[in-house]
Amino acid sequence: AQKVTQAQTEISVVEKEDVTLDCVYETRDTTYYLFWYKQPPSGELVFLIRRNSFDEQNEISGRYSWNFQKSTSSFNFTITASQVVDSAVYFCALSETNNDMRFGAGTRLTVKP
Amino acid sequence: SQTIHQWPATLVQPVGSPLSLECTVEGTSNPNLYWYRQAAGRGLQLLFYSVGIGQISSEVPQNLSASRPQDRQFILSSKKLLLSDSGFYLCAWNNGLEKISYEQYFGPGTRLTVT
Numbered sequence: 001a002q003k004v005t006q007a008q009t010e011i012s013v014v015e016k017e018d019v020t021l022d023c024v025y026e027t028r029d030t031t032y033y034l035f036w037y038k039q040p041p042s043g044e045l046v047f048l049i050r051r052n053s054f055d056e057q058n059e060i061s062g063r064y065s066w067n068f069q070k071s072t073s074s075f076n077f078t079i080t081a082s083q084v085v086d087s088a089v090y091f092c093a094l095s096e097t098n099n100d101m102r103f104g105a106g107t108r109l110t111v112k113p
Numbered sequence: 114s115q116t117i118h119q120w121p122a123t124l125v126q127p128v129g130s131p132l133s134l135e136c137t138v139e140g141t142s143n144p145n146l147y148w149y150r151q152a153a154g155r156g157l158q159l160l161f162y163s164v165g166i167g168q169i170s171s172e173v174p175q176n177l178s179a180s181r182p183q184d185r186q187f188i189l190s191s192k193k194l195l196l197s198d199s200g201f202y203l204c205a206w207n208n209g210l211e212k213i214s215y216e217q218y219f220g221p222g223t224r225l226t227v228t
Binding site: 032043046047106 | 159172201214221222
């Protein structure tokens with residue numbers, strides 16, 4: 001069965017600090033997909049990234065970067081030089097082939113000015 | 114471009130009353146559609162998904178039901194609300210031509226309070 005664990009319930013940082021959000025997953029499939037979503041105070045979930053299980057290359061998009069490591073079943077998300085607008089709940093999610101998406105419990109990030 | 118709408122945005126209903134939440138998608142055909150519930154401070158729970166008109170899969174047995182009367186319309190209903198139905202309801206879609214496991218795009222949500 002697929003499972004996603006986000007052990008960090010809440011994180012608080014000061015603006016311009018770097019912050020890493022952890023995500024550990026469990027799956028029996030060899031083909032699967034990992035995702036990160038951002039949920040700002042407005043409530044709508046915003047898709048950030050999808051990573052396929054056969055592609056372990058790390059990705060950088062502006063201040064965002066993702067570190068995918070199959071050896072530790074982790075898909076961590078780092079925000080560099082955090083800003084107040086980064087304050088949100090961040091969800092990691094996993095889906096197996098032809099299966100629906102399972103979300104972690106989320107990590108609430110607060111960036112203080 | 115594709116857009117997804119949900120209404121109402123907020124709703125306060127008494128226990129035992131009926132419920133109807135609507136979700137529509139524009140700019141795409143034959144999408145997969147999903148209903149999620151998010152309890153306060155919790156993660157997302159998948160309630161229903163649909164791969165086509167009239168095709169509904171239920172993930173969790175409860176007093177809610179879903180229907181898909183048109184290709185891009187997805188409705189969440191209840192005949193009698195319970196206090197435990199309170200939460201934030203999110204509708205989502207993804208491309209029906211791709212695997213059901215690819216990323217989903219979410220609507221703005223409906224915040225339901227059952228009193």
